[in-house]
Amino acid sequence: IGLSTTIAGVKFPGCFMNAAGALCVTRDELLALGRSKAGAIVTKSMTMEPRHGNPEPRYYGFPGGSINSMGLPNLGYRAYADLIPELKRCGKPVIASVAGLCEDDFPTIAEAINAAQPDLIEVNLSCPNIPGKPQIGYDAEASERLLKRVRRVITVPMGVKLPPYFDPAHHDAMGKVIGRCDVDFLNLINSVGNGLVVDPEREAVVIKPKGGFGGLGGTLIKPVALANVRAFYKIFQGRIPIIGTGGIVDGVDAFEHFLCGASAVQIGTVLVEEGLEVFGRLETELAALLEKKGYRAIEDCRGKLKEL
Numbered sequence: 610i611g612l613s614t615t616i617a618g619v620k621f622p623g624c625f626m627n628a629a630g631a632l633c634v635t636r637d638e639l640l641a642l643g644r645s646k647a648g649a650i651v652t653k654s655m656t657m658e659p660r661h662g663n664p665e666p667r668y669y670g671f672p673g674g675s676i677n678s679m680g681l682p683n684l685g686y687r688a689y690a691d692l693i694p695e696l697k698r699c700g701k702p703v704i705a706s707v708a709g710l711c712e713d714d715f716p717t718i719a720e721a722i723n724a725a726q727p728d729l730i731e732v733n734l735s736c737p738n739i740p741g742k743p744q745i746g747y748d749a750e751a752s753e754r755l756l757k758r759v760r761r762v763i764t765v766p767m768g769v770k771l772p773p774y775f776d777p778a779h780h781d782a783m784g785k786v787i788g789r790c791d792v793d794f795l796n797l798i799n800s801v802g803n804g805l806v807v808d809p810e811r812e813a814v815v816i817k818p819k820g821g822f823g824g825l826g827g828t829l830i831k832p833v834a835l836a837n838v839r840a841f842y843k844i845f846q847g848r849i850p851i852i853g854t855g856g857i858v859d860g861v862d863a864f865e866h867f868l869c870g871a872s873a874v875q876i877g878t879v880l881v882e883e884g885l886e887v888f889g890r891l892e893t894e895l896a897a898l899l900e901k902k903g904y905r906a907i908e909d910c911r912g913k914l915k916e917l
């Protein structure tokens with residue numbers, strides 16, 4: 610069984626890759642991804658200037674998932690632009706994740722990183738905009754403005770990493786925005802925002818930033834991730850490729866994402882918890898499952914979710 614896949618014309622030797630943020634901030638981490646069985650190298654979302662990020666503890670894993678408020682720790686876009694040629698020599702696609710602390714950061718970062726010619730650029734819309742306003746991904750007008758500005762300076766395939774939506778009206782509104790901005794792929798979903806995990810022993814929160822509030826990942830968000838993959842797959846009738854992210858811990862979880870319409874998948878929590886060997890385990894599990902079900906490739910089951 611081949612687990613290779615193609616997104617926006619770019620061939621991926623494997624369908625599993627890291628989610629932006631998981632083990633991908635430093636040069637050593639990115640090169641280790643390049644040596645691993647990961648099907649691609651995805652950078653941490655990058656900002657104008659290097660950032661230490663938030664005070665620790667800022668990530669906490671627990672049975673069922675994780676919570677994080679990392680605060681965008683990254684080397685700054687210039688360092689990643691310098692690293693991209695070396696990363697591309699690892700023989701797998703390099704996806705540069707672009708962020709920013711506000712809308713105006715994005716075009717500058719996008720133009721500079723595009724010059725380094727990563728294989729794909731992923732625009733992270735979970736970033737903040739004006740204080741007091743929701744994250745960009747929850748503001749359709751700001752999303753459209755930003756995507757049109759960065760589309761003009763990006764010549765490689767451009768994707769959008771979206772936060773989870775919980776109302777069909779939001780899927781439809783964002784579907785219209787995406788349809789008007791010449792987007793080459795979607796990545797669904799980012800962490801489920803502003804959750805809160807409590808330690809009843811210590812009667813305390815488990816992460817230091819934001820009074821313990823943070824983005825949720827892992828098994829517990831899988832139904833939310835699958836719903837968003839399915840909703841946008843249906844809106845675009847499978848014509849915009851989707852990277853499925855959220856709740857993938859075993860091969861069967863990846864299969865569920867493919868049934869809902871994903872063409873490739875990303876892992877975050879399970880990668881942080883288990884380490885780089887997890888790629889081999891997931892490939893073995895998925896290949897065995899596809900074999901057992903009689904599928905010869907991911908394309909044979911993509912979007913084939915049955916309704917009752």
Ligand SMILES: CC(C)(C)CCc1c(C(=O)O)[nH]c(=O)[nH]c1=O
Pocket residue numbers: 630654677678679680681682708733735736737799800824
């Ligand atoms: C949450 C932001 C800091 C605004 C963006 C970076 C980010 C972070 C992070 O760096 O805290 N964590 C996530 O789970 N998803 C993200 O997109």
